[in-house]
Amino acid sequence: MEHHHAYAQILRIAEPQDPYIHHAIEILGAPQTAYILSRKTPLKFKEWQKALSQSHSSMSETLHKSSEETYLALQERIQRWSQRAETLSPEQEHRSAQSLNSWICTPEDEDWPETLNDLGSSRPYAIWGRGERKRLQELRHIPAISVVGSREPTQYGHSATNHIVQDLVATKTPIISGGALGIDAIAHNKALEASPSNLPTIALMACGVDRPYPKQHQQLHEHIINRGLLLSEVSLGTPPTRWRFLQRNRIIAALSELTIIIEARWRSGALNTAHHALELGRELRAVPGSIFSPTSQGCHKLLREGLAQPITCAQEVIEDLHLENFSATSNTENIQHLAKEPLLTELHQRIWDVLPLQQGISIEKISMLIGTNPRNIMSALGYLSHHRLVENTNHLWHKKKR
Structure with a gap:
């Protein structure tokens, strides 16, 4: 079975983020896993045992149970789906x-966007897309920034989003968001309006890429398809649900070098994206708002707890991520060169010195070894990961083999 067809079958049948399905794909390959899930081929215990014994699986220790336990877990999923x-x-x-x-x-x-691999066994099995596929290559060379926030923004939130996004896209930085109402739509529209880039914006959908949601955004989605990318980890025809919105947030965070939260209530999907960004070691910024505004309570919570840094203008991010270098470079070869020669601070060097080559270590362990706040380490690891110097395997960090 051709591997694209196999992955399409897996997306149709399996729930996203299932570690046992990732395990099966790694052990058996996508075609065999697709045949088993579609019940065209039975999963026989002896064949599973043999494949497992011959594999060099890199999956987490939580899946390294007995062959019978993993076999039964897969059989349960086959039956359930x-x-x-x-x-x-x-x-x-x-x-x-x-x-x-x-x-x-x-x-x-x-x-394939390599930063998705930072999600480990939670990465998408595959992604459906609409728009010129060659635009995906841009994500391998230019850092992207996600902008997310309230679905009911105030005029302040609307203005802040336009102000920040307009200056970011002037550096040809792709803007990632979720295609939803409010801040998402404002960010997408401003990126499409102001960006000179071939990839102004990317929308991560909580439904199939063939189902415009919400319906009033059908024209916006068409504009994104014409100039950017519409992506989803679920199969065509899949309807949106509340859980799917939360689920796709980890992909928004993983594709981004940095996430900006603009207006988020105390309980907000945008805060879910923020927490995924922190878990992945990505940088996180939040726009301060009025102390009287409920739509800024979530942002203030992130700032108060030291989880995010405040942002008042795009220039702060442009300087921190050296985005001016990318805007001044027009050809792909020079962009690749810049990406391979990152500017490393003392903190980056200290983290690099303690990272192993193979068996990864946790952020807490790195913090203990170099005596630095874990939040600063997470931010630095995000920078090193973008420049392909380090890798995150099941939340353990190690140097990337070169």
Whole structure:
């Protein structure tokens, strides 16, 4: 089975973020995993044992249970999702994909965004996309920034988003958001309006890329497809649910060098994105608001707890991430050179010195070894990860083999 077709089948049947499905793909390969999930081939215990014994799995120790336990866990999933395998038509999905000019990108593809691998066993199995696929290559060379926030922004939030995004996209920085109402839509629209880049913005959907949601954003999504990218980890036809919105937030954080929160209530999906960014070692910024505004309570909470740094203008981020270097460079070769020659601070060097080559160590361990606040270490690791100097495998950090 051709591997793109296999991954499309896996997305149709399996729930995202299932570590046992990742384990099966690693042990058996995507085609065999797809056959098993679609019940075209039974998963036999002896064959699973043999494949497991011959593998060099890098999955976390939590999955290194007995072969019988992992086998039973997979069988339970096959049974639980059996109705999906019986009711969904691969041929119909293929026809829909062709009519929409949509495509699927897998971890084996050259244009797979490597920063998604920082999610470990929570990374997407694959991603569906709409828009010129060659734009994915931009994400491998230019740092992207996510801008998320309230679905009911004030005029202040609207103005702050326009102000910050306009200056960021002037450096040809792609803006990532979730395609939702409020701050998401403002960020996408301003990026499309003001950016001179070939990839002004990316929308991560909580539904299939063939289902415009919300409906009033259909025209916005068309503009994003024409000039940017519309991405999703779920199959075509999948409807949006509250859980899907929270689930896709980890992908927004993983694709971004830095996340900016603009207006978020005390309980907000934007704060969920913020926490994913912190777990991945990405930088986090929050725009301060009025002390009387409930839409800024979440931002103030992040600032008060020292989880985010305040941002009042885009120039602060531009200088910190050296984005002016990218805006001054027009050809891809020079962009790649800049990405390979990062400016390393003393903190970056100290972290590099204590990181092992193979067996990763936790942020807490790094903090103990160099005597620095874990939050600062998380931010520095995000920078090193973007420049492909370090890797995160199941929340353990090590030097990237070169």
